[in-house]
Amino acid sequence: MQLGFAILLPDEVHNAVRRLQLVIAQACGANPALKQYPHITLKQPFHAKELPPVEAYFDEMVRAVKPMHLAIEGVQRFDEDEVIFVRVDGPPELEALRRNVLGELGARFQVKPRDVEDERYRFHATLAYNMPAGTFEQAWEVVSGTRASFRFEAEAFGLFYYTGEEWILYKRSPSGHR
Secondary structure (H helix, E strand, C coil): CEEEEEEECCHHHHHHHHHHHHHHHHHHCCCHHHHCCCEEEEEEEEECCCHHHHHHHHHHHHHHCCCCEEEEEEEEEEHHHCEEEEEEECCHHHHHHHHHHHHHHHHHHCCCCCCCCCCCCCCEEEEECCCCCCCHHHHHHHHCCCCCEEEEECCEEEEEEECCCCEEEEEEEECCCC
Protein backbone atom coordinates (compact mmCIF):
# COMPACT_ATOMS: atom_id res chain seq x y z
CA MET A 1 0.00 0.00 0.00
CA GLN A 2 1.04 3.61 -0.54
CA LEU A 3 0.86 6.16 2.28
CA GLY A 4 1.89 9.78 2.78
CA PHE A 5 2.11 12.33 5.62
CA ALA A 6 1.06 15.97 5.31
CA ILE A 7 0.22 19.17 7.13
CA LEU A 8 -3.40 20.07 6.53
CA LEU A 9 -4.32 23.64 5.73
CA PRO A 10 -6.62 25.76 7.89
CA ASP A 11 -9.97 26.61 6.30
CA GLU A 12 -9.05 30.04 4.91
CA VAL A 13 -5.89 28.72 3.22
CA HIS A 14 -7.60 25.51 2.08
CA ASN A 15 -10.32 27.59 0.41
CA ALA A 16 -7.81 29.91 -1.28
CA VAL A 17 -5.86 26.93 -2.66
CA ARG A 18 -9.09 25.36 -3.93
CA ARG A 19 -10.05 28.61 -5.66
CA LEU A 20 -6.70 28.70 -7.48
CA GLN A 21 -7.03 25.02 -8.41
CA LEU A 22 -10.46 25.74 -9.86
CA VAL A 23 -9.19 28.75 -11.84
CA ILE A 24 -6.58 26.48 -13.45
CA ALA A 25 -9.12 23.72 -14.13
CA GLN A 26 -11.58 26.14 -15.72
CA ALA A 27 -8.84 27.47 -18.01
CA CYS A 28 -7.06 24.22 -18.84
CA GLY A 29 -9.12 21.22 -17.82
CA ALA A 30 -9.07 18.96 -14.80
CA ASN A 31 -5.92 17.63 -13.21
CA PRO A 32 -5.28 15.22 -10.31
CA ALA A 33 -4.69 18.00 -7.76
CA LEU A 34 -8.46 18.59 -7.74
CA LYS A 35 -9.02 15.10 -6.36
CA GLN A 36 -6.66 15.57 -3.43
CA TYR A 37 -7.31 17.26 -0.13
CA PRO A 38 -5.17 20.46 -0.17
CA HIS A 39 -2.07 19.92 1.96
CA ILE A 40 1.64 20.52 2.48
CA THR A 41 3.50 17.27 1.97
CA LEU A 42 5.68 16.24 4.88
CA LYS A 43 6.55 12.79 3.51
CA GLN A 44 6.16 11.93 -0.16
CA PRO A 45 4.24 8.72 -0.96
CA PHE A 46 5.90 5.56 0.31
CA HIS A 47 5.21 1.86 0.34
CA ALA A 48 4.15 0.23 3.61
CA LYS A 49 3.46 -3.44 4.29
CA GLU A 50 0.86 -2.77 6.99
CA LEU A 51 -1.18 0.26 7.99
CA PRO A 52 -1.46 -0.18 11.81
CA PRO A 53 2.24 0.23 12.71
CA VAL A 54 2.65 3.24 10.40
CA GLU A 55 -0.55 4.75 11.79
CA ALA A 56 0.80 4.25 15.33
CA TYR A 57 4.01 6.08 14.36
CA PHE A 58 1.95 8.86 12.71
CA ASP A 59 -0.03 9.29 15.96
CA GLU A 60 3.21 9.42 17.96
CA MET A 61 4.72 11.98 15.59
CA VAL A 62 1.65 14.22 15.65
CA ARG A 63 1.46 14.16 19.47
CA ALA A 64 5.09 15.35 19.65
CA VAL A 65 4.84 18.25 17.18
CA LYS A 66 5.24 21.62 18.83
CA PRO A 67 3.39 24.70 17.52
CA MET A 68 4.82 25.89 14.23
CA HIS A 69 3.99 29.05 12.30
CA LEU A 70 3.98 28.72 8.51
CA ALA A 71 3.57 31.18 5.66
CA ILE A 72 2.37 30.84 2.12
CA GLU A 73 4.12 33.32 -0.13
CA GLY A 74 3.28 33.35 -3.81
CA VAL A 75 2.60 31.03 -6.70
CA GLN A 76 5.59 29.24 -8.20
CA ARG A 77 6.34 26.35 -10.54
CA PHE A 78 8.53 23.29 -10.97
CA ASP A 79 9.27 23.51 -14.69
CA GLU A 80 10.85 20.07 -15.00
CA ASP A 81 7.72 18.32 -13.65
CA GLU A 82 5.17 20.89 -14.87
CA VAL A 83 3.78 21.48 -11.38
CA ILE A 84 2.24 24.75 -10.20
CA PHE A 85 2.17 25.37 -6.45
CA VAL A 86 2.05 27.90 -3.63
CA ARG A 87 5.35 28.20 -1.79
CA VAL A 88 5.40 27.42 1.93
CA ASP A 89 7.94 28.98 4.27
CA GLY A 90 8.45 27.70 7.78
CA PRO A 91 10.84 27.81 10.68
CA PRO A 92 13.87 25.50 10.88
CA GLU A 93 11.68 23.17 12.98
CA LEU A 94 9.65 22.34 9.85
CA GLU A 95 12.69 20.97 8.03
CA ALA A 96 13.82 19.23 11.24
CA LEU A 97 10.41 17.54 11.48
CA ARG A 98 10.60 16.40 7.86
CA ARG A 99 14.09 14.97 8.36
CA ASN A 100 13.01 13.26 11.58
CA VAL A 101 10.05 11.66 9.78
CA LEU A 102 12.37 10.43 7.02
CA GLY A 103 14.74 9.00 9.62
CA GLU A 104 12.06 7.31 11.70
CA LEU A 105 10.32 5.78 8.69
CA GLY A 106 13.68 4.47 7.50
CA ALA A 107 14.64 3.02 10.88
CA ARG A 108 11.24 1.55 11.73
CA PHE A 109 9.93 0.47 8.32
CA GLN A 110 12.93 0.53 5.95
CA VAL A 111 11.33 3.36 3.94
CA LYS A 112 13.87 5.09 1.73
CA PRO A 113 13.51 8.81 0.91
CA ARG A 114 12.47 9.60 -2.65
CA ASP A 115 14.88 11.43 -4.95
CA VAL A 116 13.11 14.76 -4.33
CA GLU A 117 13.43 14.42 -0.54
CA ASP A 118 17.01 15.59 -0.31
CA GLU A 119 18.43 18.98 0.74
CA ARG A 120 16.74 20.64 -2.26
CA TYR A 121 13.25 19.81 -0.95
CA ARG A 122 10.82 22.74 -1.07
CA PHE A 123 7.65 22.77 0.99
CA HIS A 124 4.60 23.63 -1.07
CA ALA A 125 0.90 23.06 -1.64
CA THR A 126 0.21 21.80 -5.16
CA LEU A 127 -2.23 23.67 -7.36
CA ALA A 128 -1.90 21.61 -10.56
CA TYR A 129 0.08 18.76 -12.10
CA ASN A 130 -0.38 16.19 -14.88
CA MET A 131 -2.45 18.73 -16.78
CA PRO A 132 -3.78 18.08 -20.26
CA ALA A 133 -0.95 18.09 -22.81
CA GLY A 134 0.27 21.53 -23.81
CA THR A 135 -1.60 23.47 -21.10
CA PHE A 136 1.16 24.09 -18.54
CA GLU A 137 2.06 27.58 -19.80
CA GLN A 138 -1.61 28.52 -20.08
CA ALA A 139 -2.22 27.35 -16.51
CA TRP A 140 0.78 29.33 -15.33
CA GLU A 141 -0.50 32.48 -17.07
CA VAL A 142 -3.87 32.36 -15.29
CA VAL A 143 -2.34 32.19 -11.79
CA SER A 144 1.21 33.59 -12.03
CA GLY A 145 0.17 37.10 -11.02
CA THR A 146 -1.98 35.95 -8.13
CA ARG A 147 -1.08 37.28 -4.71
CA ALA A 148 -1.15 34.36 -2.31
CA SER A 149 -0.02 35.37 1.15
CA PHE A 150 -1.13 33.69 4.37
CA ARG A 151 0.27 33.18 7.86
CA PHE A 152 -1.01 30.30 9.97
CA GLU A 153 -0.14 27.71 12.57
CA ALA A 154 0.23 24.06 11.60
CA GLU A 155 -2.65 22.66 13.63
CA ALA A 156 -3.64 19.46 11.84
CA PHE A 157 -1.84 16.61 10.12
CA GLY A 158 -3.08 14.03 7.66
CA LEU A 159 -2.25 10.43 6.93
CA PHE A 160 -3.02 9.82 3.26
CA TYR A 161 -3.80 6.40 1.77
CA TYR A 162 -3.77 5.40 -1.89
CA THR A 163 -6.74 3.16 -2.69
CA GLY A 164 -5.30 2.04 -6.01
CA GLU A 165 -7.46 4.59 -7.81
CA GLU A 166 -7.11 7.77 -5.76
CA TRP A 167 -5.53 9.31 -2.69
CA ILE A 168 -7.82 9.72 0.31
CA LEU A 169 -7.30 11.52 3.59
CA TYR A 170 -7.44 8.43 5.78
CA LYS A 171 -6.78 10.15 9.09
CA ARG A 172 -6.88 13.74 10.29
CA SER A 173 -5.20 14.53 13.62
CA PRO A 174 -4.69 17.76 15.53
CA SER A 175 -1.20 18.77 16.60
CA GLY A 176 -0.41 17.47 20.07
CA HIS A 177 0.44 20.92 21.45
CA ARG A 178 -2.57 22.96 20.39
